[in-house]
Amino acid sequence: MNFGVIGHPIGHSLSPIMHASNFEALERDDQYIALDIPPQNFNHIKDIISEKELDGFNITIPHKESIIPYLDEVSTSAQHIGAVNTVVIQDGKWIGYNTDGIGFVNGLINKYGSIKDKKILVLGAGGASKGIVSEMMKFTDSKITVANRSLNRFDNWQLAIDAKDLNAIKPILNQFDIIINTTPVGMNETESELIIPVEHINKNALVCDIIYIPEKTPFLQACEQEGLSIYNGLDMFVYQGAESFKIWTKQEANINTMRNKVQEELKRR
Ligand code: ATR
Numbered sequence: 001m002n003f004g005v006i007g008h009p010i011g012h013s014l015s016p017i018m019h020a021s022n023f024e025a026l027e028r029d030d031q032y033i034a035l036d037i038p039p040q041n042f043n044h045i046k047d048i049i050s051e052k053e054l055d056g057f058n059i060t061i062p063h064k065e066s067i068i069p070y071l072d073e074v075s076t077s078a079q080h081i082g083a084v085n086t087v088v089i090q091d092g093k094w095i096g097y098n099t100d101g102i103g104f105v106n107g108l109i110n111k112y113g114s115i116k117d118k119k120i121l122v123l124g125a126g127g128a129s130k131g132i133v134s135e136m137m138k139f140t141d142s143k144i145t146v147a148n149r150s151l152n153r154f155d156n157w158q159l160a161i162d163a164k165d166l167n168a169i170k171p172i173l174n175q176f177d178i179i180i181n182t183t184p185v186g187m188n189e190t191e192s193e194l195i196i197p198v199e200h201i202n203k204n205a206l207v208c209d210i211i212y213i214p215e216k217t218p219f220l221q222a223c224e225q226e227g228l229s230i231y232n233g234l235d236m237f238v239y240q241g242a243e244s245f246k247i248w249t250k251q252e253a254n255i256n257t258m259r260n261k262v263q264e265e266l267k268r269r
Helices: 015-025 039-052 076-081 100-112 127-136 170-175 218-225 234-249 255-268
Strands: 002-007 031-036 056-059 086-090 093-097 120-123 145-148 162-165 178-181 206-209 229-231
Touching: 002 015, 002 039, 015 031, 015 234, 015 255, 031 039, 056 234, 076 093, 076 127, 086 234, 100 127, 100 229, 100 234, 120 127, 127 145, 206 218, 218 229, 234 255
Parallel strands: 002 031, 002 056, 120 145, 120 178, 145 162, 178 206, 206 229
Antiparallel strands: 056 086, 086 093
16 A cells, blocks of 8 residues: 655654565555645645545645545544544545644553543643643543643644643642653754743653754753653654554554564654
Protein backbone atom coordinates (compact mmCIF):
# COMPACT_ATOMS: atom_id res chain seq x y z
CA MET A 1 0.00 0.00 0.00
CA ASN A 2 1.05 3.61 -0.45
CA PHE A 3 1.06 6.14 2.35
CA GLY A 4 2.49 9.58 3.00
CA VAL A 5 2.52 12.74 5.04
CA ILE A 6 1.61 16.20 3.82
CA GLY A 7 2.83 19.40 5.44
CA HIS A 8 4.93 22.50 4.97
CA PRO A 9 7.84 22.44 5.58
CA ILE A 10 8.17 18.66 5.60
CA GLY A 11 11.88 18.02 4.93
CA HIS A 12 12.73 17.13 8.53
CA SER A 13 9.74 14.87 9.12
CA LEU A 14 10.65 11.63 10.86
CA SER A 15 7.41 9.97 9.74
CA PRO A 16 8.75 8.33 6.54
CA ILE A 17 11.66 6.70 8.39
CA MET A 18 9.47 5.68 11.33
CA HIS A 19 6.78 4.10 9.17
CA ALA A 20 9.32 2.39 6.91
CA SER A 21 10.90 0.71 9.97
CA ASN A 22 7.48 -0.64 10.93
CA PHE A 23 6.72 -1.92 7.41
CA GLU A 24 10.05 -3.72 7.41
CA ALA A 25 9.55 -5.21 10.89
CA LEU A 26 6.15 -6.55 9.80
CA GLU A 27 7.54 -7.71 6.44
CA ARG A 28 5.12 -5.48 4.58
CA ASP A 29 5.80 -4.08 1.15
CA ASP A 30 4.42 -0.57 1.76
CA GLN A 31 5.75 2.86 0.84
CA TYR A 32 5.52 6.10 2.84
CA ILE A 33 6.48 9.40 1.24
CA ALA A 34 6.72 13.02 2.42
CA LEU A 35 4.91 15.62 0.32
CA ASP A 36 5.67 19.29 0.77
CA ILE A 37 2.50 21.24 0.00
CA PRO A 38 2.74 24.99 0.56
CA PRO A 39 -0.58 26.55 1.67
CA GLN A 40 -1.03 28.33 -1.67
CA ASN A 41 -1.10 24.93 -3.45
CA PHE A 42 -3.46 23.29 -1.01
CA ASN A 43 -6.45 23.69 -3.33
CA HIS A 44 -4.78 21.06 -5.58
CA ILE A 45 -4.68 18.50 -2.76
CA LYS A 46 -7.10 16.06 -4.43
CA ASP A 47 -5.03 15.94 -7.64
CA ILE A 48 -1.72 15.70 -5.78
CA ILE A 49 -2.86 12.74 -3.68
CA SER A 50 -4.59 10.88 -6.51
CA GLU A 51 -1.52 11.25 -8.70
CA LYS A 52 0.54 9.51 -5.97
CA GLU A 53 -2.12 6.78 -5.64
CA LEU A 54 -2.06 6.92 -1.84
CA ASP A 55 -4.26 4.64 0.28
CA GLY A 56 -3.93 6.92 3.26
CA PHE A 57 -1.89 9.84 4.56
CA ASN A 58 -0.97 11.87 7.60
CA ILE A 59 -1.43 15.61 7.81
CA THR A 60 0.87 17.87 9.77
CA ILE A 61 1.44 21.60 10.28
CA PRO A 62 -0.11 23.75 8.82
CA HIS A 63 -2.84 21.66 7.14
CA LYS A 64 -4.63 19.81 9.97
CA GLU A 65 -7.62 22.14 9.76
CA SER A 66 -7.55 23.05 6.05
CA ILE A 67 -7.94 19.37 5.07
CA ILE A 68 -11.42 19.11 6.62
CA PRO A 69 -13.47 20.62 3.72
CA TYR A 70 -11.93 18.03 1.37
CA LEU A 71 -13.10 15.03 3.40
CA ASP A 72 -16.16 12.86 2.69
CA GLU A 73 -16.41 11.81 6.33
CA VAL A 74 -14.82 12.97 9.57
CA SER A 75 -14.77 10.88 12.77
CA THR A 76 -16.82 12.37 15.59
CA SER A 77 -13.76 13.00 17.73
CA ALA A 78 -11.78 14.69 14.92
CA GLN A 79 -14.83 16.85 14.22
CA HIS A 80 -14.96 17.81 17.85
CA ILE A 81 -11.23 18.59 18.00
CA GLY A 82 -11.48 20.50 14.71
CA ALA A 83 -8.30 18.96 13.33
CA VAL A 84 -7.43 15.86 11.29
CA ASN A 85 -4.02 14.18 11.21
CA THR A 86 -4.95 10.93 9.43
CA VAL A 87 -6.90 10.26 6.25
CA VAL A 88 -7.79 6.82 4.94
CA ILE A 89 -8.93 6.54 1.32
CA GLN A 90 -11.51 3.78 0.86
CA ASP A 91 -13.18 3.26 -2.52
CA GLY A 92 -12.24 6.82 -3.42
CA LYS A 93 -13.78 8.24 -0.23
CA TRP A 94 -11.61 10.34 2.08
CA ILE A 95 -12.26 9.67 5.78
CA GLY A 96 -10.54 11.79 8.45
CA TYR A 97 -9.41 10.91 11.96
CA ASN A 98 -7.27 12.44 14.67
CA THR A 99 -4.77 10.10 16.37
CA ASP A 100 -2.72 12.74 18.25
CA GLY A 101 -4.70 12.63 21.49
CA ILE A 102 -4.99 8.86 21.53
CA GLY A 103 -1.28 8.70 20.72
CA PHE A 104 -0.37 10.74 23.78
CA VAL A 105 -2.71 8.83 26.10
CA ASN A 106 -1.69 5.36 24.86
CA GLY A 107 1.97 6.28 25.31
CA LEU A 108 1.39 7.68 28.80
CA ILE A 109 -0.68 4.74 30.07
CA ASN A 110 1.64 2.15 28.56
CA LYS A 111 4.58 3.71 30.33
CA TYR A 112 3.14 4.92 33.64
CA GLY A 113 -0.02 2.83 34.12
CA SER A 114 -3.58 3.86 34.93
CA ILE A 115 -4.55 7.55 35.18
CA LYS A 116 -7.90 6.70 36.77
CA ASP A 117 -7.28 8.48 40.09
CA LYS A 118 -4.86 11.13 38.89
CA LYS A 119 -5.38 14.87 39.16
CA ILE A 120 -4.39 16.20 35.73
CA LEU A 121 -3.47 19.71 34.58
CA VAL A 122 -3.17 20.48 30.86
CA LEU A 123 -1.43 23.70 29.80
CA GLY A 124 -2.79 25.27 26.59
CA ALA A 125 -6.19 25.02 24.94
CA GLY A 126 -5.42 24.61 21.23
CA GLY A 127 -6.09 21.62 18.99
CA ALA A 128 -3.44 19.42 20.59
CA SER A 129 -4.83 20.11 24.06
CA LYS A 130 -8.40 19.39 23.04
CA GLY A 131 -7.42 16.06 21.47
CA ILE A 132 -5.47 14.96 24.53
CA VAL A 133 -8.10 16.12 27.02
CA SER A 134 -11.04 14.48 25.23
CA GLU A 135 -9.11 11.20 25.03
CA MET A 136 -7.88 11.35 28.65
CA MET A 137 -11.42 11.90 29.89
CA LYS A 138 -12.20 8.32 28.89
CA PHE A 139 -9.60 7.01 31.34
CA THR A 140 -9.90 9.19 34.43
CA ASP A 141 -12.58 9.73 37.05
CA SER A 142 -11.31 13.16 38.10
CA LYS A 143 -12.25 16.36 36.33
CA ILE A 144 -9.30 17.55 34.22
CA THR A 145 -8.05 21.11 34.73
CA VAL A 146 -7.04 23.02 31.59
CA ALA A 147 -5.16 26.30 31.92
CA ASN A 148 -4.80 28.82 29.12
CA ARG A 149 -3.58 32.41 28.96
CA SER A 150 -6.73 33.53 27.11
CA LEU A 151 -10.00 32.24 28.52
CA ASN A 152 -11.97 32.88 25.32
CA ARG A 153 -10.22 29.81 23.83
CA PHE A 154 -12.62 27.75 25.91
CA ASP A 155 -15.71 29.22 24.23
CA ASN A 156 -16.07 26.27 21.84
CA TRP A 157 -15.06 23.58 24.35
CA GLN A 158 -18.05 21.39 25.06
CA LEU A 159 -16.11 19.23 27.51
CA ALA A 160 -16.71 18.94 31.25
CA ILE A 161 -13.37 20.42 32.29
CA ASP A 162 -12.22 22.88 34.90
CA ALA A 163 -11.04 25.87 32.82
CA LYS A 164 -8.46 28.13 34.47
CA ASP A 165 -6.49 31.24 33.66
CA LEU A 166 -2.84 30.24 33.18
CA ASN A 167 -1.72 33.33 35.07
CA ALA A 168 -3.68 32.30 38.15
CA ILE A 169 -2.52 28.69 38.34
CA LYS A 170 0.41 29.09 40.75
CA PRO A 171 -1.50 28.68 44.05
CA ILE A 172 -2.99 25.33 43.00
CA LEU A 173 -0.01 23.83 41.13
CA ASN A 174 0.85 21.48 43.99
CA GLN A 175 -2.51 19.68 43.63
CA PHE A 176 -1.68 17.89 40.39
CA ASP A 177 -0.21 14.42 39.82
CA ILE A 178 0.27 14.88 36.06
CA ILE A 179 0.98 18.15 34.25
CA ILE A 180 1.09 18.28 30.44
CA ASN A 181 2.39 21.19 28.38
CA THR A 182 0.66 21.32 24.99
CA THR A 183 1.74 24.87 24.10
CA PRO A 184 4.68 25.52 21.76
CA VAL A 185 6.60 27.24 24.58
CA GLY A 186 10.05 25.61 24.68
CA MET A 187 10.17 24.50 21.07
CA ASN A 188 12.81 27.13 20.51
CA GLU A 189 15.67 26.19 22.83
CA THR A 190 17.11 29.68 22.90
CA GLU A 191 14.07 30.94 24.81
CA SER A 192 14.27 29.98 28.45
CA GLU A 193 10.72 31.10 29.34
CA LEU A 194 8.98 28.59 31.59
CA ILE A 195 5.26 28.19 31.13
CA ILE A 196 4.62 27.80 34.89
CA PRO A 197 6.75 28.30 38.04
CA VAL A 198 8.17 24.79 38.43
CA GLU A 199 9.11 25.18 42.09
CA HIS A 200 5.39 25.14 42.98
CA ILE A 201 4.74 21.75 41.34
CA ASN A 202 4.12 18.77 43.63
CA LYS A 203 7.39 16.85 44.09
CA ASN A 204 5.69 13.55 43.18
CA ALA A 205 4.20 14.87 39.95
CA LEU A 206 4.96 13.62 36.46
CA VAL A 207 5.58 16.53 34.11
CA CYS A 208 5.00 15.99 30.39
CA ASP A 209 5.63 17.99 27.25
CA ILE A 210 4.29 17.07 23.81
CA ILE A 211 7.46 18.54 22.28
CA TYR A 212 10.28 16.04 21.59
CA ILE A 213 12.66 18.28 19.63
CA PRO A 214 14.48 19.45 21.72
CA GLU A 215 14.44 16.22 23.71
CA LYS A 216 14.09 18.24 26.91
CA THR A 217 12.49 21.67 26.67
CA PRO A 218 13.75 24.31 29.13
CA PHE A 219 10.53 23.55 31.05
CA LEU A 220 11.31 19.82 31.32
CA GLN A 221 14.93 20.59 32.18
CA ALA A 222 13.85 22.89 35.00
CA CYS A 223 11.41 20.26 36.28
CA GLU A 224 14.13 17.60 36.21
CA GLN A 225 16.40 19.89 38.21
CA GLU A 226 13.59 20.15 40.78
CA GLY A 227 13.71 16.36 41.07
CA LEU A 228 10.45 15.79 39.19
CA SER A 229 9.81 12.91 36.77
CA ILE A 230 9.62 14.09 33.17
CA TYR A 231 8.15 12.63 29.95
CA ASN A 232 8.58 14.22 26.51
CA GLY A 233 6.46 13.96 23.36
CA LEU A 234 8.40 11.23 21.58
CA ASP A 235 6.00 8.46 22.55
CA MET A 236 3.07 10.60 21.42
CA PHE A 237 4.66 10.88 17.99
CA VAL A 238 5.31 7.13 17.80
CA TYR A 239 1.87 6.10 19.08
CA GLN A 240 -0.02 8.54 16.82
CA GLY A 241 1.81 6.95 13.89
CA ALA A 242 0.96 3.47 15.15
CA GLU A 243 -2.72 4.43 15.41
CA SER A 244 -2.71 5.84 11.87
CA PHE A 245 -1.15 2.60 10.64
CA LYS A 246 -3.90 0.63 12.40
CA ILE A 247 -6.60 2.76 10.76
CA TRP A 248 -5.05 2.21 7.32
CA THR A 249 -4.26 -1.50 7.58
CA LYS A 250 -6.29 -2.85 10.56
CA GLN A 251 -2.97 -4.27 11.80
CA GLU A 252 -1.07 -3.50 15.03
CA ALA A 253 2.19 -1.61 14.50
CA ASN A 254 5.54 -2.63 15.94
CA ILE A 255 5.85 0.20 18.46
CA ASN A 256 9.31 -0.72 19.76
CA THR A 257 10.84 -0.81 16.31
CA MET A 258 9.28 2.56 15.50
CA ARG A 259 10.49 4.16 18.74
CA ASN A 260 14.01 2.78 18.39
CA LYS A 261 14.25 4.04 14.84
CA VAL A 262 13.11 7.55 15.77
CA GLN A 263 15.50 7.68 18.74
CA GLU A 264 18.38 6.50 16.57
CA GLU A 265 17.56 9.12 13.92
CA LEU A 266 17.28 11.91 16.49
CA LYS A 267 20.73 11.03 17.86
CA ARG A 268 22.20 11.10 14.38
CA ARG A 269 20.85 14.62 13.64
P1 ATR B 1 -1.93 23.28 18.56
O1 ATR B 1 -2.79 22.85 17.42
O2 ATR B 1 -0.51 22.78 18.47
O3 ATR B 1 -2.53 23.00 19.88
P2 ATR B 1 -2.80 26.00 18.59
O4 ATR B 1 -4.18 25.50 18.30
O5 ATR B 1 -2.27 27.17 17.86
O6 ATR B 1 -1.75 24.86 18.40
O7 ATR B 1 -2.75 26.29 20.19
C1 ATR B 1 -1.59 26.76 20.82
C2 ATR B 1 -1.85 26.86 22.32
O8 ATR B 1 -0.64 27.29 22.95
C3 ATR B 1 -2.90 27.88 22.70
O9 ATR B 1 -3.57 27.44 23.85
C4 ATR B 1 -2.06 29.13 23.03
O10 ATR B 1 -2.65 30.02 23.94
P3 ATR B 1 -3.70 31.17 23.47
O11 ATR B 1 -5.01 30.47 23.26
O12 ATR B 1 -3.73 32.11 24.61
O13 ATR B 1 -3.12 31.76 22.21
C5 ATR B 1 -0.88 28.49 23.67
N1 ATR B 1 0.32 29.33 23.64
C6 ATR B 1 1.06 29.64 22.53
N2 ATR B 1 2.12 30.41 22.89
C7 ATR B 1 2.04 30.60 24.23
C8 ATR B 1 2.82 31.32 25.20
N3 ATR B 1 3.92 31.99 24.83
N4 ATR B 1 2.43 31.28 26.49
C9 ATR B 1 1.34 30.60 26.88
N5 ATR B 1 0.53 29.91 26.01
C10 ATR B 1 0.88 29.91 24.70
